[in-house]
Amino acid sequence: MPPFDGFQDFVRVDVPLAPQVWFRVGGPARFFARPRSLDELLALLDRARQESLAFKILGGGSNVLVRDEGVDALVIQLESPFFSDVSIDDNVIKVGTAVPLTALISQTARAGLAGLEILTGIPGTVGGALRGNAGSRQGSIGQYVRRATVLDASNEVHVRERDDITFADRSSNLDEPVLLSAEFELTHEDPESVVRRMRRIWIIKKENQPYGHQSSGCIFKNPAPDVSAGALVDQAGLKGTRCGGAEVSDRHGNFIVAHPGAKAADVLRLIDQIQQRVWQQFGYELELQIQVW
Structure with missing residues (x-):
């Protein structure tokens, strides 16, 4: 069967x-x-x-x-x-983890709720953003979380309150097999002001990062709060380096572009080359931020 x-x-x-x-x-x-x-x-x-x-x-x-x-x-x-419902009650927003992060940011901004606009330009869904504590220099998603509803390894639904959730640099202890929904507590503000901040952040990111498909989010975690993985790749002279159809972006060293015809093996070889070069030149072991399946 x-x-x-x-x-x-x-x-x-x-x-x-x-x-x-x-x-x-x-x-x-x-x-x-x-x-x-x-x-x-x-x-x-x-x-x-x-x-x-x-x-x-x-x-x-x-x-x-x-x-x-x-x-x-x-x-x-x-x-x-069922997994992408969004509801707003005053300054609290409850959202399913399948909701694209960009959609959530736009909806909260239009509702005059400030906070999540600092995540403008970060791809993926709310679930992925929570698990990896997505963020920027301005802050991260974890600081706005009130609670999260999760499905544990025994298929039991639990609500984890903020005091029980730990957020760190691009990580969290939300390690249950499935994240179902989350609640965020934001701040009331004039919608036009929030949207203006969104636009400024988007313009800056668009100028400095590759966008669209054939790429992904950042490849590596920053090895330290004051040490940028992208800067290390740049200083190692690796921008524009290619392995088969995979290329280190000439805009930002922490992005890899997979050109038409590329294979996953090309991306993996390029990742290995970057890690070796950065270790040899600077002594930092770059840890992957993306998942390899």
């Missing part, structure tokens, strides 16, 4: 993942599912565990590099209305 017999209406087999990730490279998922409710998600995870099949959650695909051989697992994408 196939592992997901009875789930055919929302589980597919051998689904290409390249169209789902920003790099536009990589092989297929053995199984791919978009559950339409919490009940469907729970049933799906129960079946995966019964079959001893690993699962991965795919958000916006901006921080994922899929290997050329693909993923021998169940890949789940939470994008139905």
Whole structure:
């Protein structure tokens, strides 16, 4: 009997993942599912565990590099209305983790709620932003979180209050298998002022970072609060370096562009070359910020 017999209406087999990730490279998922409710998600995870099949959650695909051989697992994408609801009550906004971060920022700005505009230009979904404490020099998403609703390894739903959540530099202790929703507490402000700040941040980022598909978010974590991974790559003279179809962006050293025809193996070789050069020249071990599947 196939592992997901009875789930055919929302589980597919051998689904290409390249169209789902920003790099536009990589092989297929053995199984791919978009559950339409919490009940469907729970049933799906129960079946995966019964079959001893690993699962991965795919958000916006901006921080994922899929290997050329693909993923021998169940890949789940939470994008139905159930996982992307947004509600505002005074200065508190509750949002599903499948919501694109850009959409959340725009909606809060229009509602006259300030805070999240500092994240303008950061790709991905709310779930990925929470897990990795997405941020910029102005601050990070974690400082605005009131609570998060999560699904633990036993398929139990829990609400984690702010005092129980730790946010650090591009990381958090939100390590449960699935993040379902979060609440943010923001500040009332004139919508036009918030939107103006958004535009200023966007203009600066657009000038200094590659945007659009065939790239991803930042490849490496900054090795220290005052040490930029991008600056190290730049100082090592690696901007414009190519491995096959993968190239270090000439705009920002912490981005890799996958040109048409590139393979995931090209990106991985280039990552390895960057890590070796930066270690040899500066003594820093660059840790990946993206996930490699």
